[in-house]
Every structure is written in C-alpha cells, then in structure tokens.
Amino acid sequence: MTDGPLIRVENLKKYFPFKESLFSRKVKYLKAVDGVSFSIKKGETLALVGETGSGKTTTGRTIMRLYEPTGGKIYFEGKKITKLPKKKFQKIRMQMQMIYQDPYSSLNPRMSILNIIAEPLRQLKVENIEDRVLELLESVGLSKEHMYKYPDEISGGQQQRVAIARALAVNPKFLVLDEPTSALDVSVQAQILNLLENLQKDKNFTYLFISHDLSVVRYISHRVAIMYLGKVMEIGTVEQIFENPQHPYTRILLESVPIPDPKDRRRKKLVLPGEIPSPLNPPSGCPFHTRCPFAKDMCSEKEPDYVEVENGHLVKCHFVEVMK
Amino acid sequence: MNVLLSIEDLHLNFRTFWGTAYVLDGVNLKIYEDEVFGLVGETGCGKSVTSMSILRLLPSNAELSGKIIFEGQNLLELPEKELRKIRGKKISIVFQDPMSSLNPLFKIKTQMGDIIKLHHNIDKDEALKKAEKLLRAVNLPDPHRVLESYPHQLSGGMRQRIMIAMALSFEPSLLIADEPTTALDVTIQKQILDLILELKKKYHFSVLLITHDLGVVAETCDRVGVMYAGNIVEVADANKLFENPLHPYTQGLLSAIPDPRYKKPLKPLRGNVPSLLEPPPGCRFHPRCDFAMKICSKKKPKLVEYSENHTVACHIYRRGNEK
Numbered sequence: 001m002t003d004g005p006l007i008r009v010e011n012l013k014k015y016f017p018f019k020e021s022l023f024s025r026k027v028k029y030l031k032a033v034d035g036v037s038f039s040i041k042k043g044e045t046l047a048l049v050g051e052t053g054s055g056k057t058t059t060g061r062t063i064m065r066l067y068e069p070t071g072g073k074i075y076f077e078g079k080k081i082t083k084l085p086k087k088k089f090q091k092i093r094m095q096m097q098m099i100y101q102d103p104y105s106s107l108n109p110r111m112s113i114l115n116i117i118a119e120p121l122r123q124l125k126v127e128n129i130e131d132r133v134l135e136l137l138e139s140v141g142l143s144k145e146h147m148y149k150y151p152d153e154i155s156g157g158q159q160q161r162v163a164i165a166r167a168l169a170v171n172p173k174f175l176v177l178d179e180p181t182s183a184l185d186v187s188v189q190a191q192i193l194n195l196l197e198n199l200q201k202d203k204n205f206t207y208l209f210i211s212h213d214l215s216v217v218r219y220i221s222h223r224v225a226i227m228y229l230g231k232v233m234e235i236g237t238v239e240q241i242f243e244n245p246q247h248p249y250t251r252i253l254l255e256s257v258p259i260p261d262p263k264d265r266r267r268k269k270l271v272l273p274g275e276i277p278s279p280l281n282p283p284s285g286c287p288f289h290t291r292c293p294f295a296k297d298m299c300s301e302k303e304p305d306y307v308e309v310e311n312g313h314l315v316k317c318h319f320v321e322v323m324k
Numbered sequence: 325m326n327v328l329l330s331i332e333d334l335h336l337n338f339r340t341f342w343g344t345a346y347v348l349d350g351v352n353l354k355i356y357e358d359e360v361f362g363l364v365g366e367t368g369c370g371k372s373v374t375s376m377s378i379l380r381l382l383p384s385n386a387e388l389s390g391k392i393i394f395e396g397q398n399l400l401e402l403p404e405k406e407l408r409k410i411r412g413k414k415i416s417i418v419f420q421d422p423m424s425s426l427n428p429l430f431k432i433k434t435q436m437g438d439i440i441k442l443h444h445n446i447d448k449d450e451a452l453k454k455a456e457k458l459l460r461a462v463n464l465p466d467p468h469r470v471l472e473s474y475p476h477q478l479s480g481g482m483r484q485r486i487m488i489a490m491a492l493s494f495e496p497s498l499l500i501a502d503e504p505t506t507a508l509d510v511t512i513q514k515q516i517l518d519l520i521l522e523l524k525k526k527y528h529f530s531v532l533l534i535t536h537d538l539g540v541v542a543e544t545c546d547r548v549g550v551m552y553a554g555n556i557v558e559v560a561d562a563n564k565l566f567e568n569p570l571h572p573y574t575q576g577l578l579s580a581i582p583d584p585r586y587k588k589p590l591k592p593l594r595g596n597v598p599s600l601l602e603p604p605p606g607c608r609f610h611p612r613c614d615f616a617m618k619i620c621s622k623k624k625p626k627l628v629e630y631s632e633n634h635t636v637a638c639h640i641y642r643r644g645n646e647k
Contacts, residue, residue, distance in 0.1 A: 051509040052480075155596055185366040185536065190580035190592035212509065215539070219582035219590065242584070256514040257584045258539030262562040264585075265543055271518060272511040275479050 004078050005039035006174055006206045007063065012036045012072035014055075014062045018280070030279055032058040034230035035072070040223075042173075043200065045207040047217040047238075049253075050227035051276050056210045059227070060176045063208065064096055065089065076174070097167035101179040103159035107151040113137070113162055114147045120169045136165040141195060157188035161195065168199070178210045193220055214257045218242055223312075226250050229279055229287040236313035246315040249288050286318070294319060325356040328530050329378070329415075329498060334390035336370075336377060336554075345600040347373055349554040349608070351390075352627055355498065360524065360531040362545030362562070364538060364577075368597055369551040371534045375500045378532075379411050394498075413443065416491035420503035422483035426475040432486060433471035440493055458489040462519060481512040488519065495527060502534045517544050538581055542566055547633070550574045553598055553608040556627065560634040570636040572613045607639065615640055 013036075015029035033055045040046045048056040062069050065081070074082045076092055084092070100106045107116055117133045126132055134144055140161040151159055160180060167175060177196070181189040197220060199205055211217050217224060218238060225235040226249065234247040245251045252272045274291045277283055283290045289299035298318055306314040336348035348370050355361045363371045376382055378392055378399065392399040394415070399407065419425050427435055436455040437448060444451070452471065459467035462485040475483060484504060491499055501520060505513035521544060524531055533545060541548050541562065548565045550558045550573065558571040569575045576593040595612040598604050604611050610620035619639050627637045 051511065157596075185597075186538070186577060187366065187580045187593040190582075190590040193582070194590055194592060214510070215582040215584040218584050219587055238587075253511060254584070256510040258510075258513075258517075258537065258543045259584060260538045260542045260566065260578065260581055261583075262542045262566055271514055275481055275512060276509070 005075075006042045006044075006077060007208070008039040008073075008075040008078075009059075009063060010037050010073040010075075012059065012062060012074065013070045014058050014067055015070040028280070031230050031282065032279060033062060036225075036227075036230070036232050037072075038225055038232065038235060040174075040206050040208060042206055043204040044223065045200065045209050045221045047209045047211060047221035047224045048227055049211060049214060049217055049224060051212060051253075053229075053276055053279055054227040055230040055279075056212075056227050057178055058230075060098070060178055060208055060210050064098055064176055065093070066098075094170045095172050096174045096176065097170065097172040098176045098178065099160075099163055099167055099180045101182050103156060103163045103183070104151060106163050107159060109151050112148050112150055113142075113154075116151075116162060117166050117169055120166065124170065132169075133165075136169055137162075139168065139199070140165045141191075155188075156184055157191055160184065160192055164192075164195070164199075172205075174206045174208070176208045176210070179212070180209075181216060182211070182213065189216070196220065214254060226253065229277065229282050231287060231316065232314075233288065233317070234313075234315045236310070240310060240313040244310075244313075246309055246313070246320050247288075247317050248292050248294050252293075286316075325359070327354050328357045328394070329353075329355040329532075330391075330393045331374070331378070332391040332393065334374070334377060334392065335388070336373060336382075337387045338383075339385045339387065340601075343601050346603050347554050347600055348377070349603070349624075351551075351554070351556055353549060353556060353559070355530055355532060356547075357497075357530060358524075358528050359546045360521070360533055360544055362533045362535060362541040362548045363551060364535055364541050364548060365551035366536060366577075366597060368553075368600070370554045371551050372502055374551075375417065375502055375532060375534055378500065379415060379417060380407060381411075413494040414496055415498045415500065416494065416496040417500040417502060418484070418487045418491050418504050420506050422480060422487050422507070423475060425487055426483060428475050430474070431471070432473055432475070432478075436471070436486070436490060436493075439490060443494060454493070455489075458493055459486070461492070461523070462486075462489045464489075479512075480508050481515060484508065484516055485519065488516075488523070492523060492527065496529055498530050498532060499524075500532045500534070503536070504533075505540065506535070506537070513540070520544070538577065539584075550577070553603060554600065555608055555624075555637060557609065557638070558634075558636045559627065560636075564631075564634050568634075570630055570634070570641060571609075571638050572615050572640075573609050576612075607637075 012033055014033040015031050017027045018030055019027055036059055050056045061067050063074055069082055073080055081092055114133055117136055118129045121129050121132055142161055181192050209221055221238050223237050224241040225232045228249055234250045245254055252270050255270045272291055277290055285300040285302055286304050289295040304316050304318045306316050307320045308314055309320055331351055331353040334348050334351040338345045338347055351374055365371045377388055437451045440451040440454050456467045459470055464470055464485050505516050545562050548562050549556050552573045558574050569578055579591040580593060593612055606621040606623055607625050610616040625637045625639045627635045629635050630641050
C-alpha cells in the first residue's frame, strides 16, 4: 500500500432537481454540494463543519454513493469509485460504513442486539457468529448481557455503541460519522467520543466526522473543513482552523460558540447578522458576501479562489493576506 | 436583592402504568428580581418539569406538593381563574421548538393579534399595531411581511424571535426560556441569547433559562442551579460554579464537556442516569459517585451553604455550617 490518502474527493457536486411550481416546465437545481475537494489520510479524522443546510450531510452520503454524485470524482485507496458498477462497488462499499445521528431509528426495533450485529456477519458467512458478536460488543464497551436485549431496552448511549459495533462487523477502513453524538447527553457524549478515539488508535480507522458542534470537533479531529452553502470555505489542521482562522465566516462561527467559562464573557465578540441564505437561490460571487462584515463590491461579482495561507491551510476569500 | 419566585420543597410524582415515577424530590430554588438564573442538567433530570410546575402546565397524572411563592401567593393553591392572570402575563414561557409552538394553519398576524386582543381588551387594528411594535423590539426586519407570513415561511431563528415577542407582550416579570436555542445553529443561538439579554436589560425582567449546555450557561447566566435526577445538587454564582464546582456531579459534568479553546482529555461519568421509578435511596447520585460514603446511600443530603452564594447538597461538605 502506498502512503497516499485513503479517501480523495475532487470537485464533488450533488445537485437535486426541483421545479419552482408544480406545472412549470423549467427544472432548476438545488446545489447541495458544489465543488468540494479534500483528501483524508489513513488514520486521520477530517471534520466537516457547517450550519443547517450547508451540505455537510449530503457530502458524506454522496461519498458513500447513497446519492449518485452529479459531478466530480471520489477515490478510495487511489481507485476511482464514482463510476464503478454496482457489483464491483459493493466490495469497496463494505470497507466504508456510516454511523447516524439518531441511534434508535438506525436499529431495527424488532431485532435483538445479537441479530442486529449478526446480520452483516451472516451475509459474509462468518463462522461462530455468537463469539464474533460478543467480541464486537466488548470492543465497544458492552457485554454479554446486552446481546439478547432489544434496542428499546437499552439507553441512547448504548444504542449508539451497538450501531458502532454493527459498522465494525465487516472490518471497515473508513467510517462516515454523521453527528454521532448530537442526540446524546454530555456525559454520554464523552463516552462515545473516547470510544471512537480509542478505536481509531487501535485499528487505524479513518473518519469523516460530520458535526455542527465546534467543541466536539476541536476534541476529535485532526483536520477541519468549514462548509457554507455547499462549498468548503476553509480547510486546514485543527490548530490552523481554531488558532489562526482566516475566513471571516470561520472567525464568526468560532466566536459564536459558547465557551464553558464565565470569565470568557468579557471578550468582545463578533455577531453574525442574518441567516444562511436559501440554497435554492444562492447569492452570486462569494456565497458568504451577504452576511460578511468585510464584504466589498467584488465579492458579489466574482467567486474567490482558494488561497494557501500556510502549508495545507486553504481559504476561499478575496481578502486573505498571504502571510510570508 | 428581592426574591421574585421561591420554590420550596417541591415534590412531583407521575402515576404511570409501570408504577409511580418520583420525578422531583424536594426542589428548593429562589429566583431574584432582575437576574438570569440557569437551570442545567441532563435529559430527564427534571429541569423542564420544574418550569412546567411553576405554570401548572402538567398532565393529569401528576401529583404535585410543596410551595411555589410568586408575589406573595402560592401558585399551587391558586384557583385556575386567578392563575390565568399570572400565566402568560406575569410569567411567560418560550419553548424549545418554535415550529410546534406556532399554529401552522394561521398567519402570524392572526396568532399574535388574537392573544394581544384577548389579554389587552383592544380592537384588531390596535392589536396589530402593537404586534408590529413587538416584532421591531425583537429586531425582526420588515415586521409587516412577517405578520403576513405563515410559520413555515419563516426560519427557525425568526420563529423563535416571534415566540419571544409574544412572551414579552404583557411585560412579564419572569420569562421562562426552556432550551430556547437548542434547535438553532450556533450563529443564530448567539443572536437569540444576545436578544434575550438585551431585552432583559431594557425591561428588567428575570429569566429562568433551562438548558443542557454548560457553554450557554457560562455565557448568559448570573446564577446557576445544577439538577440531577429530580434534585438540585448545587446552586452558585456562575463564576463560582465554573471555577470551584463542589458537587461530584457538577465536577463530572464539567470534565465531560469538550472546550472549543483547546483539546483537553474528556472524563465521562460512569454509569447511567437512574430510573425514576426506583430511584436510589439516600443521595440519588451515590451509585455513580467516586466519593460515595456509607451515609450517602442512607440519608439524602440537604442543600447547605458552603460559602456566600454557593450551596451544595452533598455529605462531603457537611462540616459545621449545616443550618
């Protein structure tokens, strides 16, 4: 195996068609993901951050090909998977698993935990299924007593552990985690975050971590991509993004995060005016110009290109001064 | 400072199919005039139910005992007719999900106008004028268009502003905000919290802010109460609580939350929240507590004053100053 990235996404696009009214002939497109590029190394966590409607979940699902991409390329271990026929893709698809936000609705309420986790194993014709299920349960911090229970008999945190165990059953390399702790209480959230981190250390998993919670992102990720209206506005290492944010949107987003320390209150904070525009009718030029406190005329006319401010730290803004 | 609302030894049980759930186990709480009091805790700790008890908005299987004193009257003994003069007028509430608080079938002007008309005894035109003024007060641009809209045509942040405008239409002395920003994005959350603080400064009401987010508490509250399984375990000035948390549960919560400023190791609390059908005897936290002693499973600790404006319910701090 080469040292190349495990996952590479190039100019990924996902447009959803819609009609302005029931009878209109003209089909317009909602550009949920519009030219997203990034790569994730083996054993690395990339966080996709953004507000509601920024396209972060759609990006995750398009990479899994749950949605067929409208344009762009996806590479897994250097192999292009975007145009791969279904049968061939299935083998690769198994190495990519997804964990969802609401653990309860992602588990079949009529199946016992044993059957939930055994289902993929039976497909793979694994022998000694019960032993393997127990092994998986133990790897996520559950025990034999949970094996014969049903999803509604265990707590939300335990449900999420079961969902993780099921994803691990097929020995994946890459996991898309779509807000895996948003539905959980803070003390349980800490358990799940620690579990995910330990699993990564043990098995060298690669994560795409989708979240709107910047405190969690700071904790779990190595690199961060900030999304706004289907585009990545800034991408860099977690230190680059949190300690040296360059894009006005990133800066305002970080300042909006409540900090669990009352002494921090005195700091003067930027407040973002208005709300995220409708992706049905996105602004021209830089998508952020309608809310940006530093916007100039040119921002509404021309979409900015990426500027590399530091090694691997890309910013999509006209007015980033290159620090050299 | 004067006490605005005082909750004394509030017990609440729900009779359910599976038995009685002991939801509130002797809650004591004081809210002063012109302050923001934060009530924090995890799912099922009883924070929302406490606020519902204040307004007596509980289902019929609820058994409530204790006292809730507001302006010299015990709200729990007040006849329904008298309570109506307080509910929504002197004490208003803003809920978490602004979509389900608004009727999707009616325009904002109908919903706001009706309420204002009813309570203020004025005609429709005047009511609409007042509604417009209120929408301006919550910084909604173009109030005219907002009044002509249906709830689904507005964003979550705008709907929450409307709920706040409606809550403020009678100049309440207490605004209960039950997770007002949980359904919103962080940038919008910041706007709404700033708005509540700005309005509070202008109209001098008190706020009871119910939340699970310790960051939100740190940013907005003057005093904080921490709840666990139907008990208030610690009450303190916000600064003191974050600087010197006393109760093992508060300490556990604070070390379980990630900090956006830097990466620190997370220490999750062990175990799970107990079932309220069979709560643990003594201190309800003792099965999960690292410092549990023999007495903890036998006797329920009382809230005692540890230092000025800092009370805690834990046997560790019993020495000397128990009242």
